[in-house]
Amino acid sequence: VEFVARHPILVVSIVKIVVLLFVTLTALAYLTWFERKVVAYIQSRVGPLYVGPHGLLQPLADGLKFLFKEDVTPPGADQLAYLLAPFLALSLGLTTLALIPFGPGTVRIFGQDTPLAIANVNIGLLFLFAVTSIGVYGVALAGWSSNSKYPLLGGLRSSAQMVSYEVSLTLSVVGVLLIAGSLDFNNIIVGQEGRWLGFIPKWNVLPQIVGFFCYFTAAIAETNRVPFDLPEAETELVAGFHTEYSSFKFAMFFMAEYANMITVSCLATILFLGGWLSPLPGSWTWTHYLPIVGLVAAGLGVLFDGLRNQRGLARLVFPLLGLALLAASAATVYFGFLEVIQGPFWFLTKVFFLLFVYVWMRGTLPRFRYDQLMDFGWKLLLPLSLANLVVTAFVLLMVRP
Amino acid sequence: MSLPIILFFVFGGLAVIAALALILAKEPIHSALALVLVMVSLAVLYLLLGAEFIAAVQIIVYAGAIMVLFVFVIMLLNTREEERSNLSAIAKYAGLPLAIFLILDLVYWMSRGSARMAMPANAATTAVSTRDLSLYLFRSYLFPFEVTSILILIALLGAVVLAKKES
Numbered sequence: 001v002e003f004v005a006r007h008p009i010l011v012v013s014i015v016k017i018v019v020l021l022f023v024t025l026t027a028l029a030y031l032t033w034f035e036r037k038v039v040a041y042i043q044s045r046v047g048p049l050y051v052g053p054h055g056l057l058q059p060l061a062d063g064l065k066f067l068f069k070e071d072v073t074p075p076g077a078d079q080l081a082y083l084l085a086p087f088l089a090l091s092l093g094l095t096t097l098a099l100i101p102f103g104p105g106t107v108r109i110f111g112q113d114t115p116l117a118i119a120n121v122n123i124g125l126l127f128l129f130a131v132t133s134i135g136v137y138g139v140a141l142a143g144w145s146s147n148s149k150y151p152l153l154g155g156l157r158s159s160a161q162m163v164s165y166e167v168s169l170t171l172s173v174v175g176v177l178l179i180a181g182s183l184d185f186n187n188i189i190v191g192q193e194g195r196w197l198g199f200i201p202k203w204n205v206l207p208q209i210v211g212f213f214c215y216f217t218a219a220i221a222e223t224n225r226v227p228f229d230l231p232e233a234e235t236e237l238v239a240g241f242h243t244e245y246s247s248f249k250f251a252m253f254f255m256a257e258y259a260n261m262i263t264v265s266c267l268a269t270i271l272f273l274g275g276w277l278s279p280l281p282g283s284w285t286w287t288h289y290l291p292i293v294g295l296v297a298a299g300l301g302v303l304f305d306g307l308r309n310q311r312g313l314a315r316l317v318f319p320l321l322g323l324a325l326l327a328a329s330a331a332t333v334y335f336g337f338l339e340v341i342q343g344p345f346w347f348l349t350k351v352f353f354l355l356f357v358y359v360w361m362r363g364t365l366p367r368f369r370y371d372q373l374m375d376f377g378w379k380l381l382l383p384l385s386l387a388n389l390v391v392t393a394f395v396l397l398m399v400r401p
Numbered sequence: 402m403s404l405p406i407i408l409f410f411v412f413g414g415l416a417v418i419a420a421l422a423l424i425l426a427k428e429p430i431h432s433a434l435a436l437v438l439v440m441v442s443l444a445v446l447y448l449l450l451g452a453e454f455i456a457a458v459q460i461i462v463y464a465g466a467i468m469v470l471f472v473f474v475i476m477l478l479n480t481r482e483e484e485r486s487n488l489s490a491i492a493k494y495a496g497l498p499l500a501i502f503l504i505l506d507l508v509y510w511m512s513r514g515s516a517r518m519a520m521p522a523n524a525a526t527t528a529v530s531t532r533d534l535s536l537y538l539f540r541s542y543l544f545p546f547e548v549t550s551i552l553i554l555i556a557l558l559g560a561v562v563l564a565k566k567e568s
Contacts, residue, residue, distance in 0.1 A: 122453070126453075127457055133461050136465070141472075
């Protein structure tokens with residue numbers, strides 16, 4: 001106890017970790033719901049509908065189903081690696097979120113001023129790449145240890161793909177590093193403050209549009225998503241590296257994929273889209289009420305939907321939820337939390353937009369062929385990100401003394 | 402005991418255990434994974450010494466790139482448990498005395514140097530920032546840096562030539 005008392009940072013960190021884990025795991029579950037809904041509407045279907053109102057309890061049902069399924073280990077599987085792989089994939093996917101700053105300044109927890117990130121690392125970007133570079137092992141080990149043909153092929157494909165695209169991924173952000181002159185996420189975001197011509201935000205996405213394209217493309221390949229989801233191409237490899245996995249180990253791979261999506265979107269927001277900075281001019285003070293407007297709209301929406309369309313228990317829960325949201329928005333203004341939530345609001349809005357783009361692409365684009373994938377990575381993306389780096393360095397050398 | 406010292410013993414011990422596992426494991430993949438663990442533990446020790454850039458690069462280059470290729474090749478060859486060949490006569494008779502000698506050597510130097518080598522408790526004060534490191538690398542030591550990169554380029558070209566020859 002005395003040890004803990006002498007290190008209050010431990011307590012604060014644990015509180016922050018618990019909160020972030022809870023929020024993230026819930027967000028992961030509902031990201032699957034969101035993806036299924038959006039893809040369904042793209043394909044003129046309605047998506048999950050029966051479990052709960054609007055299918056909102058579907059993630060919960062899926063989670064319970066995963067928990068109660070039999071956990072099968074294929075005969076001849078390498079026990080240690082087979083067990084290690086899903087844990088490695090998920091824990092690494094979640095670790096990176098510890099580095100993401102969700103807003104500027106500090107908040108008070110237990111009398112300790114603490115930043116809106118679990119850890120402010122001054123080599124944040126390098127640390128993040130270090131963690132994601134180990135992420136390959138989860139996939140490779142899962143494929144190898146299953147002692148089965150399809151997972152092995154899937155694991156090999158995905159290791160090759162991740163190693164190939166990691167080069168472009170890392171090179172594409174060096175341009176941003178040159179502009180920011182720092183590896184610290186906070187410095188990178190603060191460096192993007194200001195406007196061109198008084199209204200265009202000085203985000204890195206404009207001077208680094210090529211870098212952004214390279215980054216986002218490579219990031220989709222890194223996370224094994226459509227159109228680069230060859231490691232789990234169901235028409236060729238059943239389910240790729242996690243074919244033999246069942247029960248909650250399968251769910252862990254699933255969660256790891258979505259956690260990686262969130263990480264990659266957060267990083268894109270920080271590096272290219274100005275992090276927590278507002279896209280609207282700071283002189284427009286009324287824009288500070290936008291989060292509240294969103295909250296009130298959501299509250300009213302839920303309230304009316306509950307009263308008009310829902311039956312049974314949902315008819316009771318939905319209006320109450322709506323009223324709670326309205327009360328929360330009023331409380332936010334009343335207790336002066338408005339300034340604190342500005343940063344997280346814009347940050348999460350941008351991350352959500354990028355996640356939507358992810359899902360949008362999944363509903364729109366067909367899958368690459370394997371040779372196309374390798375050609376695209378090595379012959380187009382890599383030279384492009386290299387050229388971007390050289391041009392950026394050259395221009396910066398000309399502009400800056 | 403302060404936090405850095407506890408972390409030092411945890412990850413130092415982990416590195417030693419993983420290194421032993423690396424040698425003793427029969428399955429090649431297990432050896433490779435143990436080596437990854439050694440490298441990650443070493444990276445944490447670098448971090449405790451205040452060398453955060455080296456720590457990150459240690460993980461990115463060794464654990465994230467080189468070892469991935471090792472694991473990749475092991476997977477491709479699909480090697481299973483290694484077979485134990487008979488120990489050679491030299492290893493049998495010279496190995497044990499040599500190992501004892503090396504351990505004694507290590508103990509001797511550690512006992513002599515222990516007064517000068519302080520524990521990494523206050524190491525953060527001597528931390529070299531990434532900026533300083535890059536200045537050293539690209540100003541003072543530019544020539545060795547370029548020579549090394551050309552060396553790697555030659556190795557790369559050699560690999561391509563060898564691979565082309567086969568087909």
